[in-house]
Amino acid sequence: MHALKVTRAEDFPEWYQAIVREADLAELSPTRGCMIIKPWGYGIWERIQGELDRRIKASGHDNYYFPLLIPMSFIAKEAEHVDGFAKEMAVVTHHRLKAVDGVLKPDPEAELAEPFIIRPTSETIIGDAFSRWIKSYRDLPLKLNQWANVMRWEMRTRMFLRTAEFLWQEGHTAHVDRADAMDETMLALEIYRSFAEDYLAMPVMVGEKPENERFPGADCTYSIEAMMQDGKALQAGTSHYLGTHFAEAQNIRYQDKEGGLALAHTTSWGVSTRLIGGVIMTHGDDDGLRTPPAIAPRQVVIVPMLRGKPEDAEVSAYCQELAKELSALSAFGAEVRAFVDTKDMKGAEKRWDWVRRGAPIICEIGPRDAANGQVSFIKRIALREGEKVKTHMLERGAFIGAVASMLEETQTALFQEAKMRLDANIRDDITTFADLERYYGTDDEGGEFKGWARASWSRPTGAALDKVGEQLKSLKLTIRNAPLIQPASHAPCIFTGAPGVEQILIARAY
RNA sequence: CGGGGUGUAGCUCAGCCUGGUAGAGCAUUAGCUUUGGGAGCUAAGGGUCGCGAGUUCGAAUCCCGCCGCCCCGACCA
The missing domain is CATH 3.40.50.800 (Anticodon-binding domain)
Known part of the structure; x- marks a missing residue:
């Protein structure tokens, strides 16, 4: 007789829902896809905030706060960024309600000349400030962080893992060159790794995302990936080197020591209330949560x-x-x-x-x-x-x-x-795509535990990478990341048989 | 948005096929008993049966439309 009505083995998704409710972590609100976070859940978030904030400040960042609403034109400035987020944005179009035939409606007379979007992330409005604040190499690096709520109009939501509104921390920095910005990207990633492992007791695999999994507008994206008790991967934190994309789009330039004009290199990085979902699925048992x-x-x-x-x-x-x-x-x-x-x-x-x-x-x-x-x-x-x-x-x-x-x-x-x-559930013995099919392609509905695979690949790009993505998708798999720690030599690529250049982690993901 | 499921008391659900006064368990409230550890008995309160239209003397039940939620996809922190 367990304290939860459903066990992990019987029905993992139901168990997850039960634990969120029974451990007093959160409940669904009347607002579509948004949570009411309850004291035990919010208390955990406050602990996360407190310690992470301390570490972020200790590594040379200051806290700022930017507006919830972003002028719509801002988001249009970086092309890839628009493509990535346009489909999931909440838009504010009016500033007043009016009763029409007894029904409250946005007043047609009160339509905004330029709509606002509710921030899905703040690169654009922070970039705008950067372009005004950064004039000289003496203004760099500029390292800021904000704690905020953001909104993404997701089609399907799951408590803590993917909600329309979520709480997070977003770091945004600008640097003189690529090397300095990359150091920052890796610094943030290391903060996340150590925080996840020391404070959340949640071991993670640290690595670089493949090209097709990058943040919209990033040159490269790194992640920490945690293994849940059903074997699925959870992306628990990300750190992006944005190159000069946002600097070009928003005119973030500075005068260098030689008097020339140069583009700043920017980064962004974040973790969210999703971490709580990770803690639940890492440490929960059939009697509820085991809070670290x-x-x-x-x-x-x-x-x-x-x-x-x-x-x-x-x-x-x-x-x-x-x-x-x-x-x-x-x-x-x-x-x-x-x-x-x-x-x-x-x-x-x-x-x-x-x-x-x-x-x-x-x-x-x-x-x-x-x-x-x-x-x-x-x-x-x-x-x-x-x-x-x-x-x-x-x-x-x-x-x-x-x-x-x-x-x-x-x-x-x-x-x-x-x-x-x-460690026990990352397989190293998968050397061909046929192996992968054999392992993941059978007995899907039985609930059998299946972990991750670590395999070599030739890092294809463009259309070849798209094809790899399609192959994996047929098995409901994705490439999680290419771990930072790599072996000295590589087996042939499991997709193409070409010489391997790095190892990647393959898994089902949340 | 596609496929499947589901909406009845605060919660979990039965009743629906075969139309005829709204049910159970848990929870709540009160009383009595119990007391090294998820107690027992008794009583009470609590529902426009998701919403709207229809068929019918009569609809939780049958028909039509809509909406919410859950699971699996597509999208993503």
Whole structure:
């Protein structure tokens, strides 16, 4: 009997929906494709924001804020960029409503001369500012970041993974030349890799996207890719070197040391609330989420087991005192987040609510614990022994002394578990397209776990690459990226048999 | 936008084929019992059966149209 009604093995998409709802992460709003993010989900996002913001600032970036609405003409400036985003844009055309026959409608008299689009990303409006701010080589590099909401009118949405509105961070930088901009692109990518692995306990493969998967308007795109528990890949972060495309389109020029006029080289990079979807599908189990302690809004939850009897007062006081002592500890370089759940409901139900949310340590304190100075607790990472919930017990001082290391060990163990899954499920033995067909082409609906393939290719371009894309699409596969770490020599290309030039990761993707 | 499924109480669903007073479990509220851990009994509240038009004496049920949601595609962080 698990805490969720559906198990991962029975129906992974249903399980995902169940965990989002049951762990109090988010729910669908009346606004099409948009989420209401609830406290446990938003609390995780706040932890993500806090730590990532610290790392972004520490690496020399400042925060700015640009408008939600972008003049429509701006988006038209970079041709590839328009093609990439035009189909999914929300447009603001009026500035007033009017009741016509009792029905509110945009007032025809109030149509805007130039419509606005709701930002799907901010390259164009930030580029416009860059063109005014950047005059001299002394103004470079310009490294900024913004935390914002963006909107893309997606045809099909999935909670956290693809919603019409989502929250993200977008870095935008300008540099004197390609080398400096590439250093920045790789710096952002490394921030994402280390953040995903250290803070989200989510191991990733870092690499360059093939030409057909690039961001619209980019010279090259890099990504971090994580493996979900159904074997699919999730693009968890991207970093783009934009070359001089946006600089040309928006006239971002500077006077160099020699007095000549040069185009700036720009970058952009972002991660979004999608990371939370990645955390769910990396660490969730059939009892709910197992929130990595570093990002858990509450790390130690204390549930008083009250009975409506006189000794309740002592139990409550004991719990409060325990929380106070735990809050004085530190883990992951910050105060331990301890919480006493005083809500007036049955203790057993509160326990299961916290199990589903994935609080790392859940203490259940009854009269006997209070009287004997001990702590009964469960560890969310290893909730059960067989079918039964495993309860641990420690003397109070011993428990307090062990909490910080338990949290840190939990973080490490979650990472190790996910890392082993990733490493064990990347196949290196696929050397021809026929191998790929054999592995991915059969028994699609059985729900059998299929991981990724690492194979050599000759990096075709243009029409040849399109053909490769079609071949892969027939197996519902995509090229995720070409890992940065490459072997010294390469086997023949699995698509063409030509000499291989690099290894790529092939997978089904979200 | 294509293919499939589905819309009935806060949630999960039955009832629909074969038209005849709106159902269950969970949740909520109240009372009693229980108390080392997802309790039991009793009672109560809660629904224009997705929306609109039609057939009929009578529609949750049959017919037509529309809409939402879920899954699989196309598109994408």
